[in-house]
Amino acid sequence: MCKLTLESLLFAILPVSLLGAVAGLDMVSFPQIMLSRPLVSATLAGAFIGRPGAGLLIGAVLELIALETLPFGASRYAEWGSAGVVGGVVMAGQPIGAAGALPVAMFVALATAVFSSRSMVWVRNWNAHQARRLRTELDVGSPTAVDSLQLRGLTMDLIRGFSVTFIALLILFPLSRRIVAIWGVDAVHSRAVVTALAATVAAGAIWTLTHRAARAGWLFVLGLGAGTALLLLQ
């Protein structure tokens, strides 16, 4: 049985958006303990709806893709905190066994990641604007100005995460339900497409991360052999 209906979403959307806000804040601003990784944020969102297993499944798919994301300083990257929460809610909110649930949840999460990535740039520009406004006080070492700038940034990032999650759920959850209802490809092939995409991005990311280390290629092949053997034994 699916526990989340369109009507109950209206009651759930505020607390779920708060979860998205906390996960979004964790990505860069505070405390960076990786609640923002999709494996965590999507699983927590799924648990909130009452289906942690569904949240974990979409979280694992998104985590494979997120292996590619290296949050290096000023580079632009996907913000997976709020995107993971949206993906988890959409996945957990579909009827159990729905063929299109996984691809649609992945699509919604990635679309949210595009928006949340851009929203981080807005917040960073806003922070720079605030720093310019407080420049005179900061230049004379005002402790109040130092704290104020930091708190403004943290607050704005929290609002950003909340807004991204809230708007994405408000628009994309009803849309996802409609798409899943008219989904035309069977569950096995739908999941195979999702898995192929996630595995492609993950394999590319792993290559990028490890290829400079000595014997990494052989070690990968060794692991692959062990994994395949385990699979055949199951």
Place this chain on the structure above:
Amino acid sequence: MTNPKSTQRARNEVGTPAPVSSWAVGASFLRLFAVQGSWNYETMIGNGIAFCMKPLLRGLPEERYRAALARQGRYFNAHPYLAGIAVGSLARGELDGEDPVRIDRYRTALCGPLGSVGDQLVWAGWLPLCSLMALTAFALGAGPLVVVCIFLGAYNAGHIALRAWGLRVGLRRGMRVAPALSNPLFRDGPAVLARVSAVLAGLILPLALQRIIGPGRVLAGGVAVVAVVGAVILARFGARATGWRAALALLSIFVLYSVAH
């Protein structure tokens, strides 16, 4: 414990080593978790460094305190987990009454190493390894709570230890932290983590794919072939395309096809 007499002396005399209370170190450590709170493209984490340093500098006379905060709030960039080294060593320099010109020069020199060392060790090493460890648990059939606990537990054991170590080393060594950055962990750690990640990645890919696909084992081989070909294409054109955006584009086409179908 802080001796009140020596604290008073440090407040009054420039050049006298100043003690730091354990309360101030604790407060500074907690603030380190918000060091990127006002991250922006102009001063990066500069204000965050001043924000974290505030409890450590509170014992200085007002004029020196404000001058130090103004200096430390300017442009600074470093990996957030290693920012504690900068906070500790620069605070030590300010407390010990080092020449402000020397502090500025040292501050500029510190940015590059703290950024590149941290990026390689944490973002390109520790984080993917912990993800792969959690995905291994997922692939082997672990439940949501176990998978999340493995990931958060393993990752944050390293994360919190690194932040605490950085602040301690910075405060102890002051503006002579270069030897600490030549620690074997920073020099050889990324390569070791990459090799372990390579083994784990090979191990989990077939198992995780199988768990995600579910009862469609016959498709697993096809998925693996597509993944290998796709990964080669991504690696070849990696500089011009990000994989997740390409995945979104392909998925959009698939969603349209499924709806039309």
